[in-house]
Amino acid sequence: MPSKKIQHILESQQFNRHWLLTQFFPEVARMKRLVEVKGVSSALSDKTVCLLFYEPSTRTRISFEQAAQKLGAKIASTENASEFSSAIKGESLADTIRVINSLKFDAVVIRSDMEGGAVEAANVSQIPIINAGDAAGQHPTQALLDVYTIFEHFKRLDNLKVALVGDLKNGRTTRSLAYLLGKFKKIHFDLVAPAAFQMKQDILDYFDRHNISHKRTKSLESVADQVDVVYLTRLQKERLKKNSKVNGNGVRLNDKVMAILNKKSIILHPLPRSDGFNEL
Ligand code: ASP
Numbered sequence: 001m002p003s004k005k006i007q008h009i010l011e012s013q014q015f016n017r018h019w020l021l022t023q024f025f026p027e028v029a030r031m032k033r034l035v036e037v038k039g040v041s042s043a044l045s046d047k048t049v050c051l052l053f054y055e056p057s058t059r060t061r062i063s064f065e066q067a068a069q070k071l072g073a074k075i076a077s078t079e080n081a082s083e084f085s086s087a088i089k090g091e092s093l094a095d096t097i098r099v100i101n102s103l104k105f106d107a108v109v110i111r112s113d114m115e116g117g118a119v120e121a122a123n124v125s126q127i128p129i130i131n132a133g134d135a136a137g138q139h140p141t142q143a144l145l146d147v148y149t150i151f152e153h154f155k156r157l158d159n160l161k162v163a164l165v166g167d168l169k170n171g172r173t174t175r176s177l178a179y180l181l182g183k184f185k186k187i188h189f190d191l192v193a194p195a196a197f198q199m200k201q202d203i204l205d206y207f208d209r210h211n212i213s214h215k216r217t218k219s220l221e222s223v224a225d226q227v228d229v230v231y232l233t234r235l236q237k238e239r240l241k242k243n244s245k246v247n248g249n250g251v252r253l254n255d256k257v258m259a260i261l262n263k264k265s266i267i268l269h270p271l272p273r274s275d276g277f278n279e280l
Contacts, residue, residue, distance in 0.1 A: 008122040008129045012140045012179035020147065020157075020183070028148050035070055045072035047106040052096070053132070054081045054113040059271060060132050060142070064109050076105070082113055097121045097129075110134075136170045136239055142270055143176035150181075150229055153266055158185040163223055165192040166233030166251050166279055168199040170240075173270040174233055178203050182212045189214040190223040192251055197235075218250045225260045232269045235276025248277030 034041055049068045053061050061079060068075050078084050086096060100108055108125065110118055111132045118131030133139040151157050162181060164174045168191055181187050191199045191214060198216055207214045217223060232253060235246055253267065273280040
């Protein structure tokens with residue numbers, strides 16, 4: 001991380017290669033061991049964390065709760081905050097965040113239903129805001145977890161070929177992962193998606209600005225024998241018009257793809273898998 005202390009976690013671009021390799025990964029390994037050996041820690045025993053989830057979540061919310069509790073923090077949590085919080089009475093996100101600040105929480109984990117919602121929250125917050133997914137924007141904590149998982153397996157993040165597969169247009173995890181892995185050397189991305197679901201221009205511009213090698217394709221089969229990482233994602237049905245017809249051919253990990261997949265490669269999926277593309 002840059003010399004300044006982390007205030008908020010909002011988007012993957014805020015992290016750099018040096019910080020990931022020299023501080024973040026060793027610290028994750030240390031905490032992993034600590035939890036494996038002792039089960040719990042008192043590192044956050046004087047802290048209270050507020051979890052504010054406006055969009056559905058299973059893994060992210062439960063694992064944030066679990067992590068906070070294992071580190072000794074107390075939590076206050078609302079799921080479906082668009083209905084179960086004062087949002088339904090017309091309260092703005094900014095006002096909700098101001099109130100949470102005044103109640104002396106130590107951090108807010110937010111899943112916003114608006115792209116840019118976490119940034120909006122951070123603009124009025126004196127306590128750290130952690131973006132746990134902002135609509136089709138970003139999911140930086142998922143990306144941190146993903147790069148750690150890849151690093152743990154390959155013991156490196158440079159010089160890897162990565163296929164990002166599925167609904168790259170609406171999926172926030174692939175967007176955050178692209179920004180984060182793009183910080184490493186000699187990375188190549190195969191962007192595998194049906195034409196209507198290809199990666200948005202902001203990421204392609206980022207690749208071009210930083211000379212990051214990438215190729216767009218509709219077929220996982222065409223790149224499967226060359227890639228080190230296959231990162232599958234589901235169709236983001238909730239972001240589509242009702243009854244949209246979608247063809248998942250080409251983004252499916254079927255027997256044909258499995259037969260030619262580089263045997264040293266790894267397969268990741270942020271979950272949930274679903275029947276939209278039937279990708280896994
Ligand atoms: N769980 C991930 C997310 O919240 C992936 C997904 O929903 O497709 O973005």
